[in-house]
Amino acid sequence: MPTVCPYCGTGCGLQLLVKGGRLVGAAPDFASPVSEGSLCIKGQFASTEFVHSGQRLTHPLIRRNGMLQKASWEQAYGLVAERLAAIRDTCGPDAIALWSSARATNEANYLMQKLARAVIGTNNIDNCART
Amino acid sequence: MSNSIREMEDASFLLVVGSNTTETHPVIALRMKQAVRKGARLVVVDPRKVELVRYAHRWLPLHIGTDIALFNAMAHVVIRDGLYNTTYVREKTEGLAALEEHLKGYTPEYAAQVTGLSAEAIVQTAHEYAAADRASIVYTLGVTEHTCGTHNVQSLANLAILTGNLGRWGTGVNPLRGQNNVQGAGDMGCIPTDLPGYQKADRPEVRAKFEEAWGRPIPSRPGLTKVTAVDQVLKGRVKAVYIMGENTVVSDAHASHTRAALEAADLLVVQDIFLTETAQLAHVVLPAACYAEVDGTFTNTERRVQRVRRAVEPPGEAKPDWLILSELAGRLGYPMAYRHPSEVWDEVAGLSPILAGISYRRLEQAGGLQWPCPSGDHPGTPYLHADGPESGKAYFSLVHHVPPAELPDAEFPLVLTTGRRRSTYHTGTMTGRASGFKLLVPHELLEMNPTDAAALSIADGEEVLVTSRRGQVKVAVKVTDRSPEGTVFMSFHFPDSTHTNLLTSDARDLITDTPELKACAVRVEKLSGR
Ligand code: SF4
Numbered sequence A: 001m002p003t004v005c006p007y008c009g010t011g012c013g014l015q016l017l018v019k020g021g022r023l024v025g026a027a028p029d030f031a032s033p034v035s036e037g038s039l040c041i042k043g044q045f046a047s048t049e050f051v052h053s054g055q056r057l058t059h060p061l062i063r064r065n066g067m068l069q070k071a072s073w074e075q076a077y078g079l080v081a082e083r084l085a086a087i088r089d090t091c092g093p094d095a096i097a098l099w100s101s102a103r104a105t106n107e108a109n110y111l112m113q114k115l116a117r118a119v120i121g122t123n124n125i126d127n128c129a130r131t
Numbered sequence B: 001m002s003n004s005i006r007e008m009e010d011a012s013f014l015l016v017v018g019s020n021t022t023e024t025h026p027v028i029a030l031r032m033k034q035a036v037r038k039g040a041r042l043v044v045v046d047p048r049k050v051e052l053v054r055y056a057h058r059w060l061p062l063h064i065g066t067d068i069a070l071f072n073a074m075a076h077v078v079i080r081d082g083l084y085n086t087t088y089v090r091e092k093t094e095g096l097a098a099l100e101e102h103l104k105g106y107t108p109e110y111a112a113q114v115t116g117l118s119a120e121a122i123v124q125t126a127h128e129y130a131a132a133d134r135a136s137i138v139y140t141l142g143v144t145e146h147t148c149g150t151h152n153v154q155s156l157a158n159l160a161i162l163t164g165n166l167g168r169w170g171t172g173v174n175p176l177r178g179q180n181n182v183q184g185a186g187d188m189g190c191i192p193t194d195l196p197g198y199q200k201a202d203r204p205e206v207r208a209k210f211e212e213a214w215g216r217p218i219p220s221r222p223g224l225t226k227v228t229a230v231d232q233v234l235k236g237r238v239k240a241v242y243i244m245g246e247n248t249v250v251s252d253a254h255a256s257h258t259r260a261a262l263e264a265a266d267l268l269v270v271q272d273i274f275l276t277e278t279a280q281l282a283h284v285v286l287p288a289a290c291y292a293e294v295d296g297t298f299t300n301t302e303r304r305v306q307r308v309r310r311a312v313e314p315p316g317e318a319k320p321d322w323l324i325l326s327e328l329a330g331r332l333g334y335p336m337a338y339r340h341p342s343e344v345w346d347e348v349a350g351l352s353p354i355l356a357g358i359s360y361r362r363l364e365q366a367g368g369l370q371w372p373c374p375s376g377d378h379p380g381t382p383y384l385h386a387d388g389p390e391s392g393k394a395y396f397s398l399v400h401h402v403p404p405a406e407l408p409d410a411e412f413p414l415v416l417t418t419g420r421r422r423s424t425y426h427t428g429t430m431t432g433r434a435s436g437f438k439l440l441v442p443h444e445l446l447e448m449n450p451t452d453a454a455a456l457s458i459a460d461g462e463e464v465l466v467t468s469r470r471g472q473v474k475v476a477v478k479v480t481d482r483s484p485e486g487t488v489f490m491s492f493h494f495p496d497s498t499h500t501n502l503l504t505s506d507a508r509d510l511i512t513d514t515p516e517l518k519a520c521a522v523r524v525e526k527l528s529g530r
Helices: A041-045 A073-091 A106-120 B006-010 B026-037 B051-055 B067-080 B086-092 B096-102 B108-115 B119-131 B149-162 B182-187 B204-214 B226-234 B255-264 B321-331 B341-351 B360-366 B450-455
Strands: A002-004 A013-019 A022-028 A061-064 A067-070 A096-100 A125-127 B013-017 B041-045 B058-060 B135-139 B173-175 B240-244 B267-272 B284-287 B296-299 B304-308 B414-419 B445-448 B463-467 B472-479 B487-491 B520-526
Touching: A002 B304, A022 A041, A041 B026, A061 A073, A073 A096, A073 B240, A073 B267, A073 B284, A073 B321, A096 A106, A096 B226, A106 A125, A106 B182, A106 B204, A106 B296, A106 B321, A106 B341, A125 B182, A125 B226, B006 B026, B006 B135, B013 B026, B013 B119, B026 B041, B026 B051, B041 B051, B041 B119, B058 B119, B067 B096, B067 B108, B067 B119, B067 B149, B086 B149, B108 B119, B135 B149, B149 B173, B182 B296, B204 B341, B226 B255, B296 B341, B304 B360, B445 B450, B450 B472
Parallel strands: A096 A125, A096 B240, B013 B041, B013 B135, B041 B058, B135 B173, B240 B267, B267 B284, B414 B487, B445 B472
Antiparallel strands: A002 A013, A013 A022, A061 A067, A061 B284, B296 B304, B414 B520, B445 B487, B463 B472, B463 B520
């Protein structure tokens, strides 16, 4: 599956090798106009293993009695929406800040700032590295 | 970047500033080496003897934080010796006389004193840059992560404008972005001042356009940058923080400050793929899909929008970020009915003139498209300013050298600079989990010059205590002449064992609010009882 390396801003072309629903490796993408078949060791060797790491988050967590505990999406969405709305109503939309990700897709970043501006009503939206 | 990655190969002169390119952007470094093979001259400006120095014709190991003095002196020489591009300057720029006046004091001799370089090397570099057909300036974090970061970039841009090294193949002023989609996050409007496509939120006509599309009022009040928001949380004015995919308590300068703020927030929501140090502080953690599990686009450092494709399913109940955000918006009374990320993209493209001509269909064929791409038949833009400066004229910036905010003194006699190393990536949330990776650089190292190490009787590999005005960490020393005397170097890749950013300064660039990760004063001591 042709895609883009998740590490640095070069954006080298990556071919993900899939077997039985799991990534089994990565290969350079010779069709990429950026990298034309080159990859560094990060792109080549570190782009797949973390995906299937046993430490991935697999369900929402909610803090109860000081501990993060497993929760359903219903509960998580409900809690986040209720608390955000309460803070917006009592302290104003600018009491909420959202920080987006330089690792997430454009589409996710777009929706993050739309959530901030159109839904919550604040320009308090920034991304991580301002570099 | 004003120009493209592949153009670097055709540059006849490369000025690489504060960029450890072979380690941070290895595939771009390949292009640089190729350029050298094809006859280009390479000058590396960096206090550290980075690997790229091996391929360079000249290394300019300036004192940390003295970039502006160097670039201003180069501009001074270009003007003094009549080496600027007279046609370009006459037709496309404004303010040469003012710049000349401003740079009067920046003689090579003055800059030599400030930077520790020789006046001769400064003059030669200026002459070579000005004489080159196609000169390309490349820089990374070394330049922007200073309190005067914006000014550093402006003083570099002065050189490109003076010599007409803009708007042509193989030229330009080219920042290399660190993380894969920093460019895209900015393009999408994740900046307090800008809606998507760098349309300014303080312009009523811009807001009106988005208000019509989104059906909601857009606030005109300026937003808080992340660094300012952290302060406002501690002052109790910001109550809730929602973080998507960023291990902020590790990657930020002055980490203890950020951590204190996140602990103080009434509500902290973290959406990520791992239970990072930041997620561990959250009230609610939302499990996200990673890059291999989503459809979408990333935009690389040369403004190229490229397709990211879903190869496997996310683990357990984890969901793509775009879906989490749309479902949450629904809970907040604003239903979003996107069925696929391509529908989100179409909305972005419809609202952003620079992206208007980019669609998933075109991306399938093209191997990516570089914005500006204003229409469906536009081929994309490899280099900017082909028709001259955007506003008709390019303006020179009158900026002065200012010493770094925190200078070494008797109590903290060394300068600590931070940066990245190859093989580990940013805070290690991804590479830290690939078992082969820690082998290459098994733990954090403090790089120290042999002379400094000898003065403190510190041996290679010895564990020491590093203290700044803000914190203290324990770390092993690597004695190497990569670090100049008086300067020590650490990365921030190993949060579990060594939390580098506990030490760094919270001074910031006055214009962009970028924290000064690059330089702070520290003291290094032997561990007691050894
Ligand atoms: S393969 Fe290496 S150089 Fe290319 S994008 Fe990935 S990390 Fe960057």
